[in-house]
Amino acid sequence: MALSIEQVTDALKNVNHPSGNTDIVSLKMVQNISIGEDKINFMLVFSKPNDPFASSIKKACIKVLESVFEKKYSIIINEQFAAKNESSEFASLEKVKNIVLITSGKGGVGKSTVSVNLAIAVAHTGAKVALLDADVYGPSIPIMFGAEDFQPGLITENGKEMIVPLEKFGIKLQSVGFFIKPGEALIWRGPMATNALKQIIAQTAWGELDYLFIDSPPGTGDIHLTLVQEMPITGAIIVSTPQNLALADAIKAINMFKSENINVPVLGIVENMAWFTPAELPENKYFIFGKDGSTNLAKKLNISVLGQIPIVQSICENGDNGKPTAINPFTIEGKAFTVVAENVIAEIEKRNASLPPTKKVKISHQ
Numbered sequence: 001m002a003l004s005i006e007q008v009t010d011a012l013k014n015v016n017h018p019s020g021n022t023d024i025v026s027l028k029m030v031q032n033i034s035i036g037e038d039k040i041n042f043m044l045v046f047s048k049p050n051d052p053f054a055s056s057i058k059k060a061c062i063k064v065l066e067s068v069f070e071k072k073y074s075i076i077i078n079e080q081f082a083a084k085n086e087s088s089e090f091a092s093l094e095k096v097k098n099i100v101l102i103t104s105g106k107g108g109v110g111k112s113t114v115s116v117n118l119a120i121a122v123a124h125t126g127a128k129v130a131l132l133d134a135d136v137y138g139p140s141i142p143i144m145f146g147a148e149d150f151q152p153g154l155i156t157e158n159g160k161e162m163i164v165p166l167e168k169f170g171i172k173l174q175s176v177g178f179f180i181k182p183g184e185a186l187i188w189r190g191p192m193a194t195n196a197l198k199q200i201i202a203q204t205a206w207g208e209l210d211y212l213f214i215d216s217p218p219g220t221g222d223i224h225l226t227l228v229q230e231m232p233i234t235g236a237i238i239v240s241t242p243q244n245l246a247l248a249d250a251i252k253a254i255n256m257f258k259s260e261n262i263n264v265p266v267l268g269i270v271e272n273m274a275w276f277t278p279a280e281l282p283e284n285k286y287f288i289f290g291k292d293g294s295t296n297l298a299k300k301l302n303i304s305v306l307g308q309i310p311i312v313q314s315i316c317e318n319g320d321n322g323k324p325t326a327i328n329p330f331t332i333e334g335k336a337f338t339v340v341a342e343n344v345i346a347e348i349e350k351r352n353a354s355l356p357p358t359k360k361v362k363i364s365h366q
Contacts, residue, residue, distance in 0.1 A: 003040075003069070003073070004035075005033045005035065008033050008035065008042070008065070009033065011064055011068040011069070012024060012030050012061060012064065012065070013025045015064055017029070018053045024044070024057065024061075028045070029044055029045050029046065029057075030043075030044065030045075031043045031044075032078075038074060039073055039075075039076060040065060040074075040076070041078075043079070044057065044058060044061070044078070044079050044080070045080045046079065046080065046081045046082065048081065054079060054081075058077050062075045090202050090230065090231055091158075091202075092162065092201070092202060092204055092205060092206050093201070093206060093231060095206070095207060095208040095209065096209040096212045097209065097210050098211050098212070098234040098235075098348055099212045099214065099231055099233050099234050100211060100212070100213050100233070100234055100235055100237060100267070101224075101227060101228075101233050101236045101264070102213055102215050102216065102236075102239065103217075103237070103238060104238065104239045105218065105238070105240065105246065105250040105251070105252050106218050106219070106245070106249040106250075107138075107218040107219075108218075109218075109246050109272055109273070110239065110272040110273060111218060112141055112215050113144070113272070113319055113324075114239045114270050114272055115131060115141070115213060115215035115239075116141060116144050116145070116215075116326070117315075117324050117325055117337040117340075118213065118237075118270075118326075118337060119171050119213045120170065120326040120327060121326045121329065121334075121337040121338050121340065121341035122211055122213075122341045122345065124329055125341065125342075125345065127210040127211055127345075128211075129170070129171040129172070129210065129212075129213070130165065130171055130172035130206055130209050130211070130212045130213070131171055131172070131174075131212075131213050132174050132200075132201065132212060132213070132214045133173070133174065133175030133176060133177060134176075134214050134216045134217070135215055135216065135217045136196065136217065136223060137193070137217065139175045139177030139180075140177075141173065141175050141177065142175050142177040142178060143319070143320070143322065144322060144324055145166070145322055145324070146321070146322020146323065147168065147178075147322070148177070152164055152166070152174075152178050157205060160203075162203055162204065163200070163203050163204045163205065164205055165204055165205065166178070169324065172206065172207070172209075174200060174204045176200060179200075194222050194226040197223065198226065198230060201230070211348075214227060218249075219253075228262055228264055229360060230360065232357060232358045232359055232360055234351065234358060235264065235266065235267040235347070235351055236253075236257045236265070236267065237270060237344065238250050238253050238254055238266065238269045240269060240293075240294050240297075241272055241273045241274075241293075242271060242290040242291065242292065242293030242294055243293060244290070244293065246289075247293050247294065250269065251297070254269075264358060267344060267347040267348065268304035268305060268306040268347055269294050269297065269305055270294075270305075270306045270307055270340055271293070271294035271305065271307070273310075274287075274294075274308035274309060274310055275288070275291075275311065276288050276310065276311040277311070277332075279312070279314070282332060285310070288311065294308075295308075304343065306343040306344055306347065307337075307340035307343055308336070309333075309340070310336065312325075314331075314333060315333050
């Protein structure tokens, strides 16, 4: 009487996976059984890239089959292992739809102010938003949220200890500043800073998000390369003032993202400190740093102007007092950030409709 697949399957039910009491057939590890005149051929499918029990399970299968069928058949077992998941380190980001990097060519242009108010303004649309303060050497966002004394809590997710981000003004917030004392200087070399940032990102319980905005350091350094190499960035936003000095550095930041090696879409430029408007003369505009510098640059480089933010004393005061301007969208300043938020959302939707998802950047050094 010919040997049947059912008989082979029943025999293999006697082999349990060493990590538990479940047999390999119930675990659906046995597949593609075929039987010849003197051969039993099947595949063992392992759910891990490197299952440490692969060899012992294979030997147990041979032993059981030779015992049941009295060594009448030669046993041929093929093995298939799950592919390595490159993003497993950042599994906490799996439910994040869009990751947006906010940066500037130079410091002092109000990048963090724009990041904070943009994130809050986008949250006002009903979106699920988080903000990551990745400015490792100068984390200012805790001050702008009035959260210098915040101490993150811990929870356990899937057997891993995770950091609970601060939730305030409708967004989730994480910052390296939460893990150092106020006023303490971080004296870290590049690898130490990037490793600390990677750990914070990976261990934060972000949950489900429509947008994760990242306030990155100014310039084009290690942190930027780490971010584009470790996660798929949807797009980048450049913050600049209208003056030529700031614009010259903004061009460097834009060219970095547009370079062949990086190739991260530039969503547009936000012109901060576009003009000065005194509180007693709200209709007046004084172009202290020049007029329409970012607008002209955007036209030249064929990128969008996402908005212009005036110099208003209350924007600075609100940031210092931990109550960002965008929490009140009905003021003149609040409306300016609302416009930026609307334009950013539109650019992200346009980008996602016309381009494939951004892949993590692979940079080789020769």
